[in-house]
Amino acid sequence: MESKPRLLKILDIVTVLLFISAVGMVFLYAPLEAVMGQVQRVFYFHVANAWVGMLGFLVAAIAGVAFLRKGDRKWDIVGLAAIEISFVFFFTAIVSGSIWARGSWGTWWTWDPRLTTAAIVELVYAAYFMLRQGIEDPDRRARFGAVYAILSFISVPLTFISIRIFRTIHPVIIGSGSAGAEGSFDMSPKMLQTFMFSLLTFSIIFVDLLWHRIRLGRLADKVENLKLKVLQ
Amino acid sequence: MLTSILQQAPAETTRYMVAGYLVIFSVMSLYILSLFIRRRNLERELQILDEMEQNQK
Numbered sequence: 187m188e189s190k191p192r193l194l195k196i197l198d199i200v201t202v203l204l205f206i207s208a209v210g211m212v213f214l215y216a217p218l219e220a221v222m223g224q225v226q227r228v229f230y231f232h233v234a235n236a237w238v239g240m241l242g243f244l245v246a247a248i249a250g251v252a253f254l255r256k257g258d259r260k261w262d263i264v265g266l267a268a269i270e271i272s273f274v275f276f277f278t279a280i281v282s283g284s285i286w287a288r289g290s291w292g293t294w295w296t297w298d299p300r301l302t303t304a305a306i307v308e309l310v311y312a313a314y315f316m317l318r319q320g321i322e323d324p325d326r327r328a329r330f331g332a333v334y335a336i337l338s339f340i341s342v343p344l345t346f347i348s349i350r351i352f353r354t355i356h357p358v359i360i361g362s363g364s365a366g367a368e369g370s371f372d373m374s375p376k377m378l379q380t381f382m383f384s385l386l387t388f389s390i391i392f393v394d395l396l397w398h399r400i401r402l403g404r405l406a407d408k409v410e411n412l413k414l415k416v417l418q
Numbered sequence: 419m420l421t422s423i424l425q426q427a428p429a430e431t432t433r434y435m436v437a438g439y440l441v442i443f444s445v446m447s448l449y450i451l452s453l454f455i456r457r458r459n460l461e462r463e464l465q466i467l468d469e470m471e472q473n474q475k
Contacts, residue, residue, distance in 0.1 A: 218428060225431035228438035235442065271449075278445045282438045289434030398453055405460045412467045416474065 188405070194397055201387075201394040208380075208387040216380040225289030228282050230380055234388035236279035236304075240342050241392055242272025243311070247339035250332035262328035263407065265335050266318070267399035271392060273311050280304055291355065300356035303345040310338045324410070 212230045219226035245268040253261035283301070288294050295301065314334055321327040349356045373381065 223428035223431040224435040274449045281441050285438040289431035416470045
């Protein structure tokens with residue numbers, strides 16, 4: 187049985203410490219926002235979750251290109267790992283955003299360009315798992331998965347820029363937003379520090395989880411190969 | 419004056435903040451738990467397959 191690498195053990199500890207610090211900053215360090223009140227604190231982890239989602243989808247697209255170029259199955263494992271993690275975090279971003287919207291805009295959901303494109307991204311990546319489930323041959327599954335990961339990534343920048351090019355009520359945190367945006371606020375230095383620290387923490391969480399998920403993928407591959415060998 | 423003070427107070431949205439973080443922490447915990455369970459199951463399966471392979475030899 188493969189033992190956990192020392193570096194991964196250290197990364198686990200660092201990740202937990204960073205996460206505890208980020209939670210502390212969100213609740214104890216960042217000031218209360220003057221208009222929205224406590225619900226504004228959701229913003230720090232909501233954006234960080236969305237960031238991890240987009241980061242993972244990018245990693246999966248790069249892994250897809252690497253797989254198509256080199257044909258090495260390890261890139262398929264990386265791609266699957268990145269999409270799985272990002273799918274979970276992006277889902278959390280959508281749900282936490284919906285809760286924030288209820289407190290800030292007075293509605294759980296509106297078919298705003300950002301919310302709509304985010305929902306499309308999540309559905310596009312949900313189809314990735316269905317596609318993989320439907321293909322038995324591992325090489326074919328990896329090839330189709332790689333192509334799908336590359337093509338589906340087109341939806342990610344579209345979501346990112348949607349609040350910058352369309353008229354939307356979703357606030358823009360970096361850069362100037364639409365005139366109709368609701369729930370915008372000026373970040374104080376403490377808010378900005380908490381926001382940047384949350385982004386850093388979630389990036390490290392992503393790396394840590396990706397490493398764990400890749401190890402799991404390698405183990406699953408090993409089991410699948412051994413199963414074929416034993417059953418033949 | 420009282421109206422002016424009330425108007426300046428932030429909105430009471432604590433329950434939405436609690437709900438938001440409950441979702442974030444719950445989903446993260448469930449995902450980490452799922453990684454742990456899947457790894458444990460695969461390790462068991464690998465052990466059984468290793469034994470089967472040894473018996474076949």
